Amino acid sequence: MTSKIPNSVIGAVSSVLAEYYYSHSTLNSLFMESGAPGCVPEGNCETKCSSWLRRCNDDSTVDPMQVLGQVIQKFMDLEPGDWNQKIGPGQERIRASLAKNQLTYQMNGFITLAGASPATKSLADFFKAGDFSSIEAEFERAISQVDRDPHAAITAASAIIEALCKTYIETHGLEMPSKQTIGPLWKIVQLHLGLNVDPTLQDDQKRILQGLASIVDGVGAYRTHIGSAHGRGIEPPKIVPSEARLAVHASHTIVIL
Template sequence: MANKIPLSVIGVVSSVLAEYFYSHSKLNSLFLESGAPGADPGGNCEAKCQRWLMRCNDEPTVDALAVFGRVIQRFMDQEPSDQLQAVSDGQKRIRDSLAINQLSYQLNGFIILAGSSPAAKTLTDYLKVGDFASIEVEFERAVSHISQDPHAAITAASSIIEALCKTDIDKVGLEMPNKQTAIPLWRVVQQHLGLNLDPTLREDQKKILQGLASIIDGVAAYRTHIGSAHGRGLRPPEIVASEARLAVNAAHTLVIFIMEKWQGVMPHT
């Protein structure tokens, strides 16, 4: 079947994930959150991954490649890091294995035929059409990581902010900044959002927007220091769930605000 995970890919991915997570509890959470069927199949970390991915293939009601994409998303969406060479090596092993089977990995957990485009919508697509429900799902996914992996939750929240700003710049036809990270992107976006026409409320709204800039700065700084995308080093700074939740919820407020502004001042595409 077209949606089955090739056996050679299962072998490579199981080895990579087992070495990276090296924790039964983390692997259990990862597979269950990704929609893998059934309970923990047992075995060592590598065997557990193999058995669960094989179970995805064997279950006729499961889109095995869709589950597989979600399983490897957290690992594959990390940016290359000199501090974690093993991550870069693992990503290459997975990509090479997929390529041999005429498949490729796309950002946000999509597995597609090599050379084709994802049939499902990406995060940017959700933003372009103002798909609030799908954006809520992305934030729910970030929230679900807070207790087990607050670093990954921070990375997800920051990525959504950056995608939102890039989409806004593209929709309005603004000039993309040279450095495409959260703060430079936000500086471009906030200039055209528009303020309340009432003079008093206009000043109040300016203060709120200044606060939003601080939120973006804080979330981006968190991501740099402890987010999963930049490598965590041997002893990364600690962050507790409540701190990660504050950052994710703040990012959620900002994203929904801008999307609602689009609904009011921009036509649907």
């Protein structure tokens, strides 16, 4: 994969991010946290984004594609909705620009070559193939984000549970819910799990399943309120790393069962 960000991608990303964030301080923080090199460029928001991305191409000490992925991650992982009409069209514009350059965006800030490269496999592909080492790697990546970006860690944890539920539903030939978010998906899976035939153990197992349901509900609610995939304004509610770490480890418990 090319290590340089194509000019057409720089143009699309700069325009979309400038229109969505429209804040110099927010863009400054976004680029610096993403590893963009050097001091803050001069100019308006769009010019600033463009200059910083071009600088990444010219700096041999950084991986331009990695920086780009981190810069667009929060915006690309948002779920479009009525609350902000700019998200959906903006995401499509960036995806189209990447596609013209044989590139694709994956959740959590990964940009890869479009096509059948193993790197482009989704979480669902890993589950279907029984590739649990890759699933563990996804959790490790989520944990690695806890201190730097707890919101993204929450989003990743929720996405892994969703992928597990979708794979379970497809594997067992169950009816996929119309709303494919973590709550409805888990309800289908939980109903299919069944209970032990012994009446005494049924009650015990029911308590365990209720506990698992509470974890799923909690992680899903976290993602809605503070995760990077759901928009709650430019400045989401604060979360400390320990809270994100709890959510990721709880999600891991769900998945490895």
